[in-house]
Amino acid sequence: MINKSSFIKSLILVVFTALLSLEINAQQDPQFTHYMYNTMSVNAGYTGQRDVLSATALYRTQWVGIDGAPKTIAFGLHSPLSNERIGLGLNIISDQLGPAKETSIDANFSYTIPVNASGDLELSFGIKGGIHSLDTDWSKGLFQNPDNAFNENINLISPTLGAGLYLHSNRWYLGFSAPNVLTTKHYDDFQESIATERLHYFLIGGYVFNLSNSTKIKPAFLLKGVSGAPLIADISLNALFSEKLTLGIAYRWDDSISGLAGFQLTEGLFVGYSYDATTTALNNYNSGTHEIMLRFELQQIGKILSPRFF
Numbered sequence: 001m002i003n004k005s006s007f008i009k010s011l012i013l014v015v016f017t018a019l020l021s022l023e024i025n026a027q028q029d030p031q032f033t034h035y036m037y038n039t040m041s042v043n044a045g046y047t048g049q050r051d052v053l054s055a056t057a058l059y060r061t062q063w064v065g066i067d068g069a070p071k072t073i074a075f076g077l078h079s080p081l082s083n084e085r086i087g088l089g090l091n092i093i094s095d096q097l098g099p100a101k102e103t104s105i106d107a108n109f110s111y112t113i114p115v116n117a118s119g120d121l122e123l124s125f126g127i128k129g130g131i132h133s134l135d136t137d138w139s140k141g142l143f144q145n146p147d148n149a150f151n152e153n154i155n156l157i158s159p160t161l162g163a164g165l166y167l168h169s170n171r172w173y174l175g176f177s178a179p180n181v182l183t184t185k186h187y188d189d190f191q192e193s194i195a196t197e198r199l200h201y202f203l204i205g206g207y208v209f210n211l212s213n214s215t216k217i218k219p220a221f222l223l224k225g226v227s228g229a230p231l232i233a234d235i236s237l238n239a240l241f242s243e244k245l246t247l248g249i250a251y252r253w254d255d256s257i258s259g260l261a262g263f264q265l266t267e268g269l270f271v272g273y274s275y276d277a278t279t280t281a282l283n284n285y286n287s288g289t290h291e292i293m294l295r296f297e298l299q300q301i302g303k304i305l306s307p308r309f310f
Helices: 004-020 281-285
Strands: 053-061 071-080 086-097 100-114 122-136 155-168 172-178 185-188 193-196 200-207 215-226 232-241 245-252 256-264 269-278 289-298
Touching: 086 122, 100 155, 232 256, 245 269, 269 281
Parallel strands: none
Antiparallel strands: 053 071, 053 289, 071 086, 086 100, 100 122, 122 155, 155 172, 172 200, 185 193, 200 215, 215 232, 232 245, 245 256, 256 269, 269 289
């Protein structure tokens, strides 16, 4: 059996060594304030970890009031198989930014192994693969580049391939992933042109504290790095009351501060909302960012699960 202490130390060392090797440029993947509910989109190792059939839908409209600002729709569906070691899932993300629309469709697979003898610490290996499409309509907006090539709309389809590790117990989790290691094309809103995908890295983690029989709090973080760009750090603190009401705050480094609220409407249906207030000079030109998410879970008949806060 793997030594728990030495394994965790080695994993953390590898993760931070990879993250510190990143350079500086622009972020290319969509971002979410509800990242703690949308884990499978950044880490394939999370596939099946809700222990039930779980479907999550999310809509984000960013920087309201700015023409061409990002609008993102995400949908994820995943479940463990009967042996509970294998998880399968589907993830779809559609991102509209200025004249460009990007859509990713990925199938996810995970395999989970115990790390210690008691089985309360597990490591999940995940892989994902699919397609990414980029469609542009240069008639939307004004562009700095006078090149005739940008007078013709672009339609590109590229394969995607990613992988992730997800270490978890009943109280905490730590994951490291690279959602796409292949070369694809993205729209660069800063240069207003088409740019090549850079390798993204994600480090995600969280811990659940039981303050009382009816109150839990969960600090969580998400570090995002891309070759040629500074690290982006999201940190959050959410509280769960009586397994029904969730309230939280979040901060995205040098970008925004957010408030989150959610409610467990039924045993299987959860709804959440967040509002981001921009903390940069861009705050003068927009009225914030709104995000709505729904999660539906189909409980297995005859199986009682311990309440999960991640």
